[in-house]
Every structure is written in structure tokens, then in C-alpha cells.
Amino acid sequence: MDISGNTIFIPGSTSGIGLALALELRARGNTVIVGGRRAELLERIAAEHPGIGTVQIDTTDAASIASAAKQVLAEYPDLNVLVAMAGVMRVEDWTDPASFLDSAEATVTTNVLGPIRLIAAFIEHLRAQPDATIMTVSSGLAFTPLKVTPSYNASKAAIHMLSESLRLQYAGTSVRVVELVPPAVRTALLPGHEESENAMPLDAFVSEAVGLLESRPDAKEILVERVKFLRYGEARGDYDQVVATLNAVDPHGK
Structure with missing residues (x-):
């Protein structure tokens, strides 16, 4: 995608990677x-960052997605980029069904159904644009599992394969599909993660990711250097070692 001159909707972006990405793209x-x-939160963002548009949306609610899409397209008819940013991450113990089932269902609803519903709500409009992009957001954990977050790992693997499949279906159309693949980043995705020494600083991640978008406008995946250890373990032939290394590290950085 071109790095400037777009109209971009980023749901799930009132904090963390989503907000930082929104501000960087606005600056570009x-x-x-x-x-x-x-x-x-939306009111505060609008007050602190004049020119940023805001729309209330609950990406776990199909009706809310449909309503928000209608509002966005009415107010911003030039929309040509959708960033499907919705995501939650929870620690789960799958040895006890009573403790993980609700969490797993909520994770799939947010991380998988959310992006699916968002794409469904906007694809007709995007296909009518001369140059459009859908950016999905997976994770390094789509390729190497973190033991304590099974549903999150699985949901991001689903987003990776969804991205691959949609890219095939939209080939020959005006819609590109680019997958943003973050490593661990210092956000509130997990409690205590904002201060984790094992996670990449948020500003550094967004700066490198947007730089890659700028230098590689036709890229299928946006891979900062730090995530390649997880992304390519299987291809390098050291997957088991990568899994062991990842799971030997406390995800909270303690």
C-alpha cells in the first residue's frame, strides 16, 4: 500500500499498537x-489529536460492526484502507475446561469473527475503489506457540491463513491484502506486558513497521526484524528450538 494519501479505518485502536499506528499513519x-x-476514550483521542476521526464500535458485536461501517462509509466515502486490528490475549489452562472455555470463546469471537465481520462489512466498498488495502494483524505466535495462550495462538494462525486465502481470492482486483505480524510489543495486551524487557518498545515497533510499509509497498507480510525468529523457525529447521526458547521466557518479562 502507498504510505500516504489514504483514508484509513482502524477499529480496536484506542490504545496500544492500534492507536500508535493510527497516529503514525496520520503523520504520514x-x-x-x-x-x-x-x-x-474516543472523545479524549479526538481532543488530543485534532483531525483524527472517531467512531464507536464493538468488534465483538455483529450489529455494532454493521452500524459503524454504515457511519464510516457515509462520513468518509473515500475510505480505501481497512486495518482489522481487533485482538485480545488471555492466559488459559486447558487442563481444566471450566477455566478456559469462556476465555477461548471470547478470544475467537474477538480475534477471528471480528476481522471476518469487518471485512464482510467493507469489502463491497473497497472493491469499488481504484486502489484499496485490507491489513490484517496476526502475530509471531501464529507461527510459534506460547504455551500459556492457546486460543490466542490459534486465532492468530487463523488470521494468517485467512490473509493468505483472501489474497488469492482478491488477486486481479483492486484490493490488496497485507498482514502485519507483530512480535511481543510493550502494550497492555497481557497484564504487566507494558514493562516487559522481553517485548519490543511500542514506538520502535510502529516506526519499523511503517518504514517497511513505505519501503515495500507491495509486501504481503510486514515483518519487523524481531519477529523473524518466530516466523521462520520451521523454514530454518530449528522450530523445536524456537518453541523451547520462547517458552523458557516469562511473557511478563519477570
Whole structure:
């Protein structure tokens, strides 16, 4: 995708990677609309960052996605980029069904159904644009599992394969599919993760990722250097070692 001159909707972006990406893309000359559940956060973002659009949306709710899509397209008819940012990550113990089932279902609803519903809501509009992009957001854990987050790993693997499949289906159309593949980043995705020494600083991640978008406008995957250890373990032939190394590290950095 071109790095400037776009109209971009990023739901699930009132904090963390989503908000940082929104602000960086805005600074690069794009019209950016952020979406989130909490009206007070959206109001604060609008006040602190004039020019950023805001739309209330709950990506776990199909009706909310449909309503938000209608609003976005009415207010921003030039929309040509959708960033399907929705994601939650929870520690689960799968030896006890009573402790993991609700978490697993909520994770799949947010991380898999959310992006699917978002794409369904916007694809007709995007296909009518001369140059459009769908950016999905997977994870290094789509390729190497973290023991304590089974549903998150599986949901991000699903997003990776969805991205691969949609790229095939949209070949020959105006819609490109690019997959952003973060490593561990210092956000509130897990409790205590914002200070983790084992996670990449947020600003550094977004700066490197947007730099890659700029230098490689036709890239299928956006891979910062730090995530390649997880992404290519199987291809390198050291997958078992990568799994062991990842799971020997406390995800909270303690």
C-alpha cells in the first residue's frame, strides 16, 4: 500500500499498537479514523489529536460492526484502507475446561469473527475503489506457540491463513491484502506486558513497521526484524528450538 494519501479505518485502536499506528499513519499524510467501544476514550483521542476521526464500535458485536461501517462509509466515502486490528490475549489452562472455555470463546469471537465481520462489512466498498488495502494483524505466535495462550495462538494462525486465502481470492482486483505480524510489543495486551524487557518498545515497533510499509509497498507480510525468529523457525529447521526458547521466557518479562 502507498504510505500516504489514504483514508484509513482502524477499529480496536484506542490504545496500544492500534492507536500508535493510527497516529503514525496520520503523520504520514493519511486521513485516519479510529474505532473503539468506549466513548470517553474516543472523545479524549479526538481532543488530543485534532483531525483524527472517531467512531464507536464493538468488534465483538455483529450489529455494532454493521452500524459503524454504515457511519464510516457515509462520513468518509473515500475510505480505501481497512486495518482489522481487533485482538485480545488471555492466559488459559486447558487442563481444566471450566477455566478456559469462556476465555477461548471470547478470544475467537474477538480475534477471528471480528476481522471476518469487518471485512464482510467493507469489502463491497473497497472493491469499488481504484486502489484499496485490507491489513490484517496476526502475530509471531501464529507461527510459534506460547504455551500459556492457546486460543490466542490459534486465532492468530487463523488470521494468517485467512490473509493468505483472501489474497488469492482478491488477486486481479483492486484490493490488496497485507498482514502485519507483530512480535511481543510493550502494550497492555497481557497484564504487566507494558514493562516487559522481553517485548519490543511500542514506538520502535510502529516506526519499523511503517518504514517497511513505505519501503515495500507491495509486501504481503510486514515483518519487523524481531519477529523473524518466530516466523521462520520451521523454514530454518530449528522450530523445536524456537518453541523451547520462547517458552523458557516469562511473557511478563519477570
